[in-house]
Every structure is written in C-alpha cells, then in structure tokens.
Amino acid sequence: xxxxxxxxxxVEYSKEEQSEIIFHIELEKEDKINPSPKFSLNxxxxxxxxxxxxxxxxxxxxxLALVSILISHPFIGKRIVFPKAVSKEFSSKxxxxxxxYVVENIDEELQPWTSPVxxxxxxxxxxGADSTAALALMPENTAAVFLDRPLPKKPSWSIWKxxxxxxxxxxRGVSLYDKEAPHIACEKxxxxxxxxxxxxxxxxxxRKPVGFPVDVANSAPAILLANHMKFDAVAFGTIMESAxxxxxxxxxxxxxxxxxxxxxxxxxxxxxxxxxVVSGVSEVGTSIxxxxxxxxxxxxxxMRGKWMDPCxxxxxxxxxxxxxxxxxxxxxTDKELDELFKINEAKRFLSSFPIKHENVLTYSTxxxxxxxxxxxxxxxxxxxxxxxxxxxxxxxxxxxxxxPMMFDLIPEKYREDIKTxxxxxxxxxxxxxxxxxxxWNLEPMxxxxxxxxxxxxxxxxxxxx
Ligand SMILES: [Zn+2]
Numbered sequence: 001x002x003x004x005x006x007x008x009x010x011v012e013y014s015k016e017e018q019s020e021i022i023f024h025i026e027l028e029k030e031d032k033i034n035p036s037p038k039f040s041l042n043x044x045x046x047x048x049x050x051x052x053x054x055x056x057x058x059x060x061x062x063x064l065a066l067v068s069i070l071i072s073h074p075f076i077g078k079r080i081v082f083p084k085a086v087s088k089e090f091s092s093k094x095x096x097x098x099x100x101y102v103v104e105n106i107d108e109e110l111q112p113w114t115s116p117v118x119x120x121x122x123x124x125x126x127x128g129a130d131s132t133a134a135l136a137l138m139p140e141n142t143a144a145v146f147l148d149r150p151l152p153k154k155p156s157w158s159i160w161k162x163x164x165x166x167x168x169x170x171x172r173g174v175s176l177y178d179k180e181a182p183h184i185a186c187e188k189x190x191x192x193x194x195x196x197x198x199x200x201x202x203x204x205x206x207r208k209p210v211g212f213p214v215d216v217a218n219s220a221p222a223i224l225l226a227n228h229m230k231f232d233a234v235a236f237g238t239i240m241e242s243a244x245x246x247x248x249x250x251x252x253x254x255x256x257x258x259x260x261x262x263x264x265x266x267x268x269x270x271x272x273x274x275x276x277v278v279s280g281v282s283e284v285g286t287s288i289x290x291x292x293x294x295x296x297x298x299x300x301x302x303m304r305g306k307w308m309d310p311c312x313x314x315x316x317x318x319x320x321x322x323x324x325x326x327x328x329x330x331x332x333t334d335k336e337l338d339e340l341f342k343i344n345e346a347k348r349f350l351s352s353f354p355i356k357h358e359n360v361l362t363y364s365t366x367x368x369x370x371x372x373x374x375x376x377x378x379x380x381x382x383x384x385x386x387x388x389x390x391x392x393x394x395x396x397x398x399x400x401x402x403x404p405m406m407f408d409l410i411p412e413k414y415r416e417d418i419k420t421x422x423x424x425x426x427x428x429x430x431x432x433x434x435x436x437x438x439x440w441n442l443e444p445m446x447x448x449x450x451x452x453x454x455x456x457x458x459x460x461x462x463x464x465x
Pocket of ligand 1: 302303304305310311312313314315316317
C-alpha cells in the first residue's frame with residue numbers, strides 16, 4: 001500500500017452502565033467523507049446497546065465484519081480492515097462481489113459461521129406496514145428485531161450526554177420523528193407471542209442527513225444477535241415497488257440487480273441469507289395483508305403521528321389514507337379529500353413527474369373511481385390526480401396479487417411455508433399480469449404531451465390548495 005485511502009474499523013466492548021458494542025471508524029484519508037452529493041460522514045463512533053445476556057465473544061468475526069461493512073460501505077476507499085480477522089470463505093465471497101474495495105485480515109483457521117440446527121429467521125422490523133405484512137408471512141418463531149434510534153429521554157446517561165444534546169437540537173429543528181408508535185407496535189407483537197428485541201443504536205446518525213449508510217443497514221442489530229438468538233436468514237419489508245422497480249420508471253430484474261447480488265452474497269457469506277418475503281408484493285398487497293391478518297392493525301406507516309393516530313400531514317399519510325379508503329371500501333368525504341391535497345409535503349411529492357410510487361396512486365384513484373363513482377370531469381383535485389396518474393385508463397388488479405418471480409429469491413427452507421401463508425391473502429398474478437410487470441416502463445407516458453399537459457395543470461391547481 002502506498003498511502004491509498006482505506007477504512008479501519010475498531011471495535012470495543014463496554015459493560016459499564018449497559019452492555020455496548022462500539023464500532024470506531026478510522027479513515028486514513030478524509031476524502032471519502034462525502035461519497036455522494038446527498039450525504040456525508042457525520043460521526044465515527046457507532047454504538048449498539050446489546051442485551052446483557054449476549055456475550056461479546058460469542059459474536060462471530062464474520063458478523064462483526066458484515067456490520068462493519070453496513071455502517072461504513074459508502075465511505076470506504078480501497079480496502080477495509082475489520083475489527084477481527086474473518087474466515088477465508090467470508091473474505092473470498094466478499095472479494096468476489098465487492099469491486100470498489102478489498103476485504104483484508106483473514107484468519108485461515110477460522111470456520112465460517114453456520115446456523116445451528118434449531119435456527120429460525122429474523123425480521124428487521126420497523127413497525128411500518130411493509131414489515132408488519134412481512135411478519136404475517138413468516139414462521140411463528142420468527143424474531144423481530146427493531147432498530148431503536150435514540151431520542152432524548154434519559155439525560156442521566158453520561159455516555160450519551162453530548163449525543164442527546166445534539167438529538168434535542170435535531171428534534172426541535174429538523175426531525176419530527178416520533179417513536180411511540182413503533183414501540184407500541186413492538187409491545188403488541190410481544191403480546192401476540194413474538195420474540196421482539198429493541199436495540200438502541202446511533203447508526204443513523206453516522207451520516208448527515210440522518211439515515212442509513214446503506215438500506216440494509218437496518219438489519220445490523222439482528223446480525224449482532226444472530227449467534228445468540230440462532231438466526232438463519234434475515235428478512236426485510238422490501239416491497240415490489242422497490243425490489244422490482246414498479247415504484248420507479250422501469251422494471252428491474254431484482255434477482256440480477258447489483259443490489260441483490262452484492263447484499264445477497266455478503267449476507268449469505270455470513271450464514272444469514274436474505275429473506276425478501278414481500279419483494280413480489282406491492283404496497284397495495286401489504287395493505288391487504290395487514291387488513292386481513294391477525295395483527296396487521298398494529299402497523300403504523302406515519303413516522304410522526306401517535307399510535308393509531310397518524311399525523312394526516314405527511315406524504316405517507318396522503319398515500320396511505322387514500323389507499324386505506326379503497327382497500328377498506330370506506331369513502332372519504334369531500335372535506336377529507338380537500339384536506340389531503342393541502343398537505344405541504346404531499347404537494348411536493350405530487351408535483352414530481354413521475355410521482356414516487358405512482359403505481360399506488362394509480363391503484364387508489366382507479367378503485368376510487370370504480371367504488372365511489374367519482375366524476376372524472378368535475379375538475380376536482382381528485383379527478384385531476386386520477387387522470388394524471390392514469391387511474392382512468394390502467395388495469396390495476398395485478399397490484400392485489402403477488403409477482404411469482406419473488407420465490408426465486410427465497411431460501412428453499414422457507415419457500416413452501418411462505419407461499420402457503422401468502423396465498424391466504426393474495427393470489428399469484430396471471431401470465432398476462434406478469435408480462436405487464438415485466439414490461440413496466442413509464443417513459444412513454446413521460447414523453448407524451450397529453451400527460452405533460454395534465455401534469456402542468458395538476459401542479460398549477462395543487463399549488464393553490
Ligand atoms: Zn403522517
């Protein structure tokens with residue numbers, strides 16, 4: 001090495017006031033702190049508060065390595081040095097899939113981690129609609145691990161003092177995040193008999209603006225518990241809109257995508273293959289699952305509202321309230337609809353062309369038209385939205401079904417069981433419907449003058465709401 005940039009991760013274990021695993025990110029050069037115009041490295045110390053009964057030494061070096069990658073991936077230059085030397089198998093699989101940097105420090109003697117015989121899956125549980133629906137499709141012995149983002153509540157913790165001060169400022173100024181609702185969701189799941197663990201970590205504060213360094217980093221707490229709690233697969237609430245690109249401009253072949261190849265390989269190399277249980281299910285499908293499952297009502301999609309009381313003032317609330325109205329066949333009053341189009345955050349998202357997860361709005365407006373006999377020509381915001389997102393012309397019933405290609409990604413051990421559970425709620429798409437998904441492409445619409453004009457008129461009127 002002649003002074004190339006690389007990341008060294010050091011890890012320490014502390015048992016003073018509480019059991020903590022602390023990852024320190026050390027950069028040789030600082031030139032990777034702004035890996036993208038969207039975010040930068042904001043902290044170099046990542047703390048996980050682990051349950052007292054978990055001993056640090058039982059955590060496999062390959063799992064520490066995987067967590068190290070999850071917290072630092074965007075910031076790594078040419079190589080990463082892990083806290084403990086990893087197995088040869090993990091290193092060679094990682095190096096076979098990671099192109100931008102090299103994984104080093106190998107212990108030739110170390111056996112790769114394998115799950116014990118009586119192992120079970122774990123879900124990176126967020127409390128939201130998609131991960132709650134995912135849990136309904138998984139075995140009853142699935143553990144749900146919730147990544148708990150710390151907010152000021154116990155200022156007596158000396159180790160958190162400065163951190164909490166920062167959080168207070170953030171809370172007042174930027175973040176409106178309220179974690180009461182996901183905490184209640186965790187409690188309710190425990191009452192339903194699930195094994196639920198909440199693990200506090202400042203992981204999301206490693207970057208600025210606050211968020212995960214990589215999307216699968218929300219599973220870091222589950223990985224640290226994998227050996228102790230005997231996990232053999234890690235599930236996420238990744239839905240069809242994200243996995244197969246249906247919420248975006250074009251279909252993406254998820255099994256062949258760089259995202260799945262990279263993270264699928266790394267997680268499998270650590271003995272914890274990905275379990276994408278809702279990757280073939282749209283947001284419409286997860287709403288149906290939650291409507292019909294025994295605990296789906298505990299889900300909350302609004303990050304700001306209280307338990308069972310969404311804020312009705314954010315983009316997620318806009319989408320969800322409209323979708324729930326058609327899924328539950330409960331018509332909204334004109335006043336309620338008017339209120340929706342006054343939500344500032346929703347106005348911002350709705351002004352995009354295409355709109356994020358536009359397909360869900362196509363479904364909602366199409367069903368609204370069908371169920372509640374909306375007058376499409378009355379120039380209300382709802383009818384203008386309907387025309388703009390093609391709710392009046394596109395066939396939408398496929399969103400109430402699942403896309404069978406998702407089963408190509410599910411580990412054999414769980415395939416049959418998940419399929420049986422899924423089919424209690426949703427049917428598979430027909431051949432024609434699958435064809436429609438495979439050909440998903442918003443480009444012709446984006447280039448169509450009629451839709452450009454509908455968009456301009458819609459945005460103009462939306463501004464004045
Ligand atoms: Zn909300």
